[in-house]
Amino acid sequence: MIYVETPRLVLRNWRESDRDLFREINADPKVMEYFPGRRSYSEADAMLERVRRMIVYHGIGFFAMAIKDTDEPIGFCGLALPSLEPHLPKGTVEIGWRLATRFWGNGYVTEAARALLRFGFIEHDMTEIVSFAVADNRRSTAVMERIGMVADPAGDFDHPRVPDSHPHLKRHVLYRLTAEQFHLTRQT
Ligand SMILES: CC(C)(COP(=O)(O)OP(=O)(O)OC[C@H]1O[C@@H](n2cnc3c(N)ncnc32)[C@H](O)[C@@H]1OP(=O)(O)O)[C@@H](O)C(=O)NCCC(=O)NCCS
Numbered sequence: 001m002i003y004v005e006t007p008r009l010v011l012r013n014w015r016e017s018d019r020d021l022f023r024e025i026n027a028d029p030k031v032m033e034y035f036p037g038r039r040s041y042s043e044a045d046a047m048l049e050r051v052r053r054m055i056v057y058h059g060i061g062f063f064a065m066a067i068k069d070t071d072e073p074i075g076f077c078g079l080a081l082p083s084l085e086p087h088l089p090k091g092t093v094e095i096g097w098r099l100a101t102r103f104w105g106n107g108y109v110t111e112a113a114r115a116l117l118r119f120g121f122i123e124h125d126m127t128e129i130v131s132f133a134v135a136d137n138r139r140s141t142a143v144m145e146r147i148g149m150v151a152d153p154a155g156d157f158d159h160p161r162v163p164d165s166h167p168h169l170k171r172h173v174l175y176r177l178t179a180e181q182f183h184l185t186r187q188t
Contacts, residue, residue: 001013003055003059003060003063003119004063004112004115004116004119005068005115006068006111006112006114006115007068007111008067008068008069008108008111009065009066009067009068009108009111009112009115010065010066010068010071011063011064011065011066011077011078011112011115011116012063012064012066013052013055013056013063013064014048014051014052014055014064015064017073018064018066018073019045019048021073021074021075021100022044022047022048022064022073022076023039023041023044023045024100025075025076025098025099025100026038026039026043026044026047026098027039027040027041027044028100028101030101031098031099031100031101033137034133034134034136034137034140034169035169036162036163036165036166036169051076054080054081055078058081059124060078060079060080060081060093060120060124061078061079061080062076062077062078062080062096062098063076063077063078064076065077065097065099065108065109065112074099074100074103074108075097075098075099075100075103075108075109076096076097076098076099077095077096077097077099077109077112077113077116078095078096078097078116079093079094079095079116079119079120079126079129080093080094080096081093081094082094084157084159084160087155087157087160088130092128092130093120093126093128093129093130094129094130094131094132095113095116095117095120095129095130095131096131097109097112097113097140097143104139109143110143110146110147113143113147114147117129117147117148117177117182121179121182121183125179126179127178127179128176128177128178128179129149129176129177130149130155130174130175130176130177131144131149131174131175132157132159132172132173132174132175133172133173134168134169134171134172134173135156135171135172135173136168141173141175144175145175147177148177148181148182148185149175149176149177150175150176150177150181151173151174151175152174152175152176153173153174155174155176156171156172156173156174157171157172157174158170158171158172159171159172
């Protein structure tokens with residue numbers, strides 16, 4: 001099922017044929033530079049199953065992102081419900097992304113993320129969408145800024161699931177966009 005469509009991309013649930021791409025992005029040291037570790041194939045498979053189920057049960061999640069003309073999967077982009085209390089209240093919606101390196105630099109994630117904001121705020125009537133990343137992850141925070149999200153330094157936090165063995169990856173910056181800000185920007 002296709003959830004979101006853009007001029008160049010579709011965001012859909014995962015297919016068996018996407019497994020290799022999902023394994024690839026989770027094992028690539030460049031893609032995983034700001035995560036505490038890469039995932040083995042079996043860990044990636046387990047994560048893929050969780051992601052698939054989330055999409056089926058909630059109608060949102062980290063969708064497979066594929067090139068529209070060829071259906072080739074290139075990464076993921078989606079809306080999810082992180083468990084990060086007390087830093088983020090239960091029910092907070094996060095926007096997130098991960099793209100195979102050979103597709104970086106084409107504006108794909110910005111295009112998908114803008115469409116996801118419309119999906120969240122217009123089709124699902126969400127009140128706020130947040131995003132967070134390790135502060136040094138400029139490629140990711142650049143996407144947040146391009147799609148109009150606003151830094152909230154007071155909300156920056158140490159990620160509770162980053163182990164003490166990786167202190168430089170603990171601090172996360174928080175960006176937010178409210179429905180009001182989204183609709184105001186759309187009118188101008
Ligand atoms: C974060 C990540 C998704 C960003 O990917 P990206 O390719 O830089 O982002 P976009 O798809 O929005 O592309 C933007 C780039 O494409 C360029 N571009 C080319 N054509 C474009 C177009 N038609 N429209 C917009 N930008 C375009 C932009 O100039 C920009 O290039 P720059 O990086 O040289 O400034 C990617 O680096 C990644 O997967 N990182 C690893 C995983 C990760 O850290 N995820 C986030 C965890 S919080």
